[in-house]
Amino acid sequence: MLAMIKRNLLLYFRDRSGVFFSLLGALISFVLYLVFLKKNMLTSWHQMPDAKVLLDTWLIGGTLAITSITTTLSSMALMVTDKEKHIVADLELTDAGPTRLFTSYLLSAAVIGALMQLAMFVIMWGGFYLTDGLTLSVTAVLNTLGLMVTSSLLAVVVNAAIVQGIHTVDSLGKLGTIVGTAAGFLVGTYIPIGTLPNFAQGMVKFIPGSYVAALYRQFLMDDKLKTAFSGNVAARNTFDRLMGVRLNWSTLLTQQETYLIMGLIFSGAVILVFGVEWLRLQRRRRVVREQ
Amino acid sequence: MLLEAQHLTKTFGDHVAVNAVDLQIEKGSFTALLGPNGAGKSTTMNMLIGLLQPTAGQVTYDHDPKLGVVFQGSVLDDILTVRENLQIRAGQYRHVPADRVAILSQQLGLTTFMSQRYGTLSGGQRRRVDIARALINEPDVLFLDEPTTGLDIQTRLAIWTLIQRLQRNRNLTVILTTHYLDEADAADKVIIIDHGRVLAQGTATEIKNRYAADKLTLISPDVAQLATRVTQKPLRRTADQLIFSLPTMQAALDILTANRSLISNFEFRPGTMDDAFLALTGKEMR
Numbered sequence: 001m002l003a004m005i006k007r008n009l010l011l012y013f014r015d016r017s018g019v020f021f022s023l024l025g026a027l028i029s030f031v032l033y034l035v036f037l038k039k040n041m042l043t044s045w046h047q048m049p050d051a052k053v054l055l056d057t058w059l060i061g062g063t064l065a066i067t068s069i070t071t072t073l074s075s076m077a078l079m080v081t082d083k084e085k086h087i088v089a090d091l092e093l094t095d096a097g098p099t100r101l102f103t104s105y106l107l108s109a110a111v112i113g114a115l116m117q118l119a120m121f122v123i124m125w126g127g128f129y130l131t132d133g134l135t136l137s138v139t140a141v142l143n144t145l146g147l148m149v150t151s152s153l154l155a156v157v158v159n160a161a162i163v164q165g166i167h168t169v170d171s172l173g174k175l176g177t178i179v180g181t182a183a184g185f186l187v188g189t190y191i192p193i194g195t196l197p198n199f200a201q202g203m204v205k206f207i208p209g210s211y212v213a214a215l216y217r218q219f220l221m222d223d224k225l226k227t228a229f230s231g232n233v234a235a236r237n238t239f240d241r242l243m244g245v246r247l248n249w250s251t252l253l254t255q256q257e258t259y260l261i262m263g264l265i266f267s268g269a270v271i272l273v274f275g276v277e278w279l280r281l282q283r284r285r286r287v288v289r290e291q
Numbered sequence: 292m293l294l295e296a297q298h299l300t301k302t303f304g305d306h307v308a309v310n311a312v313d314l315q316i317e318k319g320s321f322t323a324l325l326g327p328n329g330a331g332k333s334t335t336m337n338m339l340i341g342l343l344q345p346t347a348g349q350v351t352y353d354h355d356p357k358l359g360v361v362f363q364g365s366v367l368d369d370i371l372t373v374r375e376n377l378q379i380r381a382g383q384y385r386h387v388p389a390d391r392v393a394i395l396s397q398q399l400g401l402t403t404f405m406s407q408r409y410g411t412l413s414g415g416q417r418r419r420v421d422i423a424r425a426l427i428n429e430p431d432v433l434f435l436d437e438p439t440t441g442l443d444i445q446t447r448l449a450i451w452t453l454i455q456r457l458q459r460n461r462n463l464t465v466i467l468t469t470h471y472l473d474e475a476d477a478a479d480k481v482i483i484i485d486h487g488r489v490l491a492q493g494t495a496t497e498i499k500n501r502y503a504a505d506k507l508t509l510i511s512p513d514v515a516q517l518a519t520r521v522t523q524k525p526l527r528r529t530a531d532q533l534i535f536s537l538p539t540m541q542a543a544l545d546i547l548t549a550n551r552s553l554i555s556n557f558e559f560r561p562g563t564m565d566d567a568f569l570a571l572t573g574k575e576m577r
Binding site for chain 1: 340342344358360362364366368378379380381382383384385424428
């Protein structure tokens with residue numbers, strides 16, 4: 001399995017232009033945001049202290065969540081290519097076995113997702129450090145790094161559930177375009193969730209990435225929000241709800257609850273994805289035994 | 292028998308790709324599956340390998356064999372080097388010694404381009420790497436699906452010699468598909484398949500004797516008289532030539548000795564695999 005993961009990672013990272021465009025895909029929304037939307041949002045936040053850096057961290061959180069979704073999805077293209085080019089037939093001749101092969105695709109996609117988020121984080125933080133003097137506490141950075149791993153694992157299994165039904169690289173590319181376009185809105189990165197109509201808010205809460213974005217924002221913004229609201233709980237809650245720092249079910253979700261929901265989505269997706277894989281294998285074995 | 296296939300059948304929808312094929316493969320033998328494009332060779336081979344489930348019939352091995360497969364298309368990664376490709380595949384097997392890839396690269400003459408990317412290799416070099424990949428797990432049976440298609444004649448010969456050497460030195464059982472008829476000549480056993488059916492099987496000589504007629508061309512100053520003296524009807528007749536299609540060399544010898552005085556020159560061509568193949572599969576393209 002390690003050999004296979006090594007192969008997948010080599011194939012991804014050796015394709016330099018592929019890596020570049022994958023990063024650019026995540027960066028472009030970020031850059032466009034800075035050009036078109038930041039000014040507008042800053043004016044509505046003018047009475048907040050540290051409004052600039054708060055908005056910066058808010059944007060970093062949302063963008064990382066998008067990155068986790070799009071990069072893991074595009075790195076799963078290899079799984080589809082191998083199927084399409086019949087490379088799978090050769091791989092399955094080895095002792096690795098189909099389940100391990102499948103798992104190694106998922107794990108390498110998760111590694112890629114985490115590394116790409118790390119790259120994005122460094123780029124964005126670097127940029128905001130230079131322009132707005134953004135600094136982050138050690139705890140915030142450590143939490144963020146941990147969440148990169150969790151979020152890519154979550155994104156991988158959720159994406160895998162979709163990719164399992166796709167058999168050509170062409171259709172996966174089209175799906176990638178759709179997801180890339182929709183993700184920014186669906187996890188509430190471009191427009192704060194609180195300003196969306198009710199139906200859209202409901203939709204956002206259906207997307208696993210929204211919980212990831214909320215956690216990122218909590219980790220990155222918490223210090224600054226504490227100073228900004230200095231104990232004014234009601235105002236803080238309103239802000240959290242409006243900006244998607246904490247998502248609102250019947251009440252605002254705590255960090256534990258958010259993790260719990262992510263854990264449930266993760267487990268559900270794992271059961272679904274491996275269940276489908278298991279059924280596929282069973283069907284194949286039964287055919288063999290019947291002969 | 293190392294491998295036996297009984298009544299192997301595969302249908303894709305209404306199309307019958309392989310139709311009740313029976314095969315026996317002996318250990319250490321070299322078998323060529325011969326057939327035109329779309330005859331069902333690859334489908335048969337994929338069922339023997341276990342990549343495709345037969346619609347009916349069965350494949351039995353006498354023990355759980357280790358298989359090596361050289362696929363028709365490339366299954367290695369273009370942007371990885373030869374060494375990376377082989378090491379990664381080796382890593383996916385359980386009991387492959389660490390120096391296996393190095394030894395194989397020596398034996399198959401890959402050492403000069405081990406650090407080159409697979410995608411930049413020539414067709415012949417790629418094929419050798421493909422074969423090295425198939426040999427990583429020291430297989431008992433090596434399957435090759437059209438290993439020489441699209442290669443120039445020198446490379447074809449080199450690949451062919453390599454496969455034969457492997458068969459002899461390692462007592463490897465080799466099963467390959469090809470549509471180059473001359474290649475089948477060198478196999479222990481030739482199986483001619485068309486429309487999913489086995490049309491003939493045996494050694495190349497047996498098949499040629501049975502299905503390929505010998506051709507005798509006589510050149511004569513008096514073609515008309517010669518024609519009357521030979522009871523056999525000629526295949527073709529020109530101003531100074533008579534061409535006969537004969538079942539055996541003996542028949543040709545009889546004609547030649549009986550009509551010595553009327554023959555100024557002759558050419559005798561024993562039946563080739565091409566003749567046998569065309570006789571069996573017909574001349575139409577598909």
